[in-house]
Amino acid sequence: MVADAPVIAVDGPGGSGKGTITQMLARRLGxxxxxxxxxxxxxxxxxxxxxxxxxxxxxLVRVASSLDVAFEPTPAGEPVKVLLNGKDVTAAIRTETCGDNASKIAVIQPVRDALLQRQRDFQQSPGLVADGRDMGTVVFPNAPVKVFLTASVEERAQRRYRQLKDAGVSVNIDALLEEIRARDERDTNRSAAPLKPAEDAQVIDSTGLSIEEVLDRVMALAGQA
Structure with missing residues (x-):
């Protein structure tokens, strides 16, 4: 970890556009x-x-402590490439089942503790764009720029629905909507680092906004990093 390397922390619920925005931001800034x-x-x-x-x-703590993980950049519009023990597991970790299981273990404080230092180790020069749900509140509380990106539940369900349909996955929009609501409820009310904006975060509601419009707003804030 390089303590003086700047960090832009981007938090928010699933489907708010964090993944796309943070990748574009990291590419733009290098x-x-x-x-x-x-x-x-x-x-x-x-x-x-x-x-x-x-x-x-x-x-679970043992598993979290021994993860051999790496992130690799991908072309614009594609999810970041994720490697586990050198194997590409990008698609495997993006299923709804895996996401639901991840949300369940994220409430276990010892697991969060095991992963905390690993997350902080990503802080390297020239800077870090951190995508998550407690980046600004817990992992990088001193980040000079904090963004809380959100969108309505309906908007997020539609985005996920289109994403899954484009990938050839059969999905029911009503079931997806309920899953997202349930996950929001669990993440917002968990005792360990509940999902909420940091006190000094800039809240951006991406409902009805294009990716480019959201990126422009975050880039304007990035000048403060």
Whole structure:
């Protein structure tokens, strides 16, 4: 970790556009990228691969502590490439099941503790764009720029629906809407680092905005980093 390397922390609920914005921002600035949510998904996937139960706290901590993970940049519009033990697991960690499992283990404080330092180690020169749900409140509380990106539940469900349909996945919009609402409820009310804007975060509602419009707003804030 390079303590003086600037950090732009981008938090918000799933489907708010964080992943797309942070990748575009990291490319534009030439900075490193941290997809913190992927770490929880990777822990969930690795636990499943190692047959560690999601109620086995000690086992989950062991899995989280030994993750061999790397992020690789991809062309604009594509999700960041995620490697687990050198294997591309980008698609495997983006399923709804993996996301739901990740949300479940994210409430376990010892697992969060195991992943905290690993996240902070991504802070390297020339700078870091950190994508997550507690980047500005817990992981990088001293980040000079903090953004909380959100959107209506309906908008986020539609975005996820289109994404899955484009990928050839059969999905029910009503079921997807309920899943997102349930996840929001769990993430907002969890005792460990609940999903909320940092006190000094700039809140951006992306409902009805294009990706370019959101990026322009965040880029304007990035000048303060």
């Amino acid at each position: 900075w490193h990228l941290l997809d913190s949510g992927a770490l929880y998904r990777l822990t969930a996937l690795a636990a499943e691969q190692q047959r560690v139960a999601f109620d086995d706290e000690a086992g």
